[in-house]
Amino acid sequence: MAEVALWRMKGRRRAPLDRRLLVLAGLLIGAAASFISWGLPWSDGAPSAYILQLRATKLAGLICVGTAIGLATVLFQTLSNNRILTPSIMGFDALFLLMQSVLVMMFGLASMAQLSGFAGFLLNAGVMMVAALVLFTGLLRRTRGDIQLMILVGVVIAVLLRTLAVFLQRLMDPSAFAVVQTRMFAQFGSIDRGALLAAAGVTLLATLWLLRRAALLDVAALGRDQARSLGVRYDRLQMQLLCIIAALVSVSTALVGPIAFLGLLVTSLAHSLMQSHRHALLLPASALIAAIVLVAGQTLFERLLQLQSSLAIVIEFCGGLLFILLLMRGKLR
Template structure:
């Protein structure tokens, strides 16, 4: 039987979804419902992907303040956006098909991450902490290249790049959304039967290997899974750096367990709830006077400092 706390989070998410879809619904009802349903699906996909990826990454790193974005996914996404605008110009960039751009960005990020993980894990003798350090350095390099390219742009081109720096849930391409949902469902189907093995991996490499887990190979598979989740969600709507840290911390505080059969769905549901409820507030109450991603980044950044100050590193 599902945990009561998960049920309550699920009920809250359903209520938030209903508010998002039906609050203030008037005029061309079916047209508005179609737009809202597409936006809602994007919010759910991104929330579930980021929440799941963050819990997995913290399990592998044995660190409660780590998120996949520390490996430079967001920096690579912004570098891709900047490179496309710089190479094609503002007019050429605007004419790019949305689905084609999504596939290109997601494929490049996944390929770069898989190549990085495979190469670094071999070079560092499966030392994940050293691999993370190298990832941070590579992310800084990507940001430096992005900043250099942006300084060479004219103002109109820089404005287009600036729009990609924050997650945008409006105008999501239907084909990209469908592809994201398929990838997400496939990953969740592969991941769920392995939740008990993840509990063992959380004990550490030596202990997991002593209990018969093929730790190194499974670690590489999960890192590739994390790369796919983060790449697809980032390519779909843009970067959300601190959302994962926020929802993973809430999931640990709510469930108070190390069992991934509870942590993974809790993080996914809480992330979806935060995005849906937050977007409802900004759309219906604040009338789009601000951006949800900005508030999430601020709240997540403050939580990071609090966790660091309290010593919640592991």
């Protein structure tokens, strides 16, 4: 009954769009315009169509990945009731690197080149999604919905996967290891258009589904017992959110590679900026901030500094420092 009441209240009274979200949207538009237009070569009085197309594809990939990671991290922190956890703790990045190592060991570099496009995206995303769903459903049933125990088991599995990946990399020849090493951090240089469309479709559907249920997410953040006492089907909602987290992290990782600490960085900024626990504000704020960080950072690296270093390395460094700072300050919730 309470769940129905929440839906009715949401339909009758909709809060106006927060000005801070409008500011973030404006910053993202400005960053996107700079990324597209800065240093764009012109030919015959018109911008180069080929360069413009490459930049547009990369821009769409940056926004898609940022949105997926921002949303997934907010949901995972809501379920775990912990502000320093991200979905990467469950071993998504470790599974991705293990898959790359296994593919190189079994099929060689030629097969890796063939699986670098849409086929590789489907394979990586499919395996990660299936593995995550098996882990979530199996552990939650055996632990009776204990999300904390599931996270602990996920940490152990992540360590095991990383150990196996390192072991396989020790057995590779230098050329094969160099190929796997390039997959250890997110790369935005060569994004397949078919894979981008698939990832964008999954991200868009997840975004619409979550925004329509923002009120239920606010109640779920109170905890299992409180949410169930208010009439929310918590177990069902929990499984739905875990499936969405698995889908978002899988498609973003399969599209560009692992980028673990981006979610922690942007959700912390979103909480500081919005000063609210309402998911109607946190979800879009986290998605916008993540997209701004990626687009503005890539613009800074490529256009202003003329560097070829990976943006993901800088983000991982800053996110790691923030993780240590949050631990020292005790801001876990």
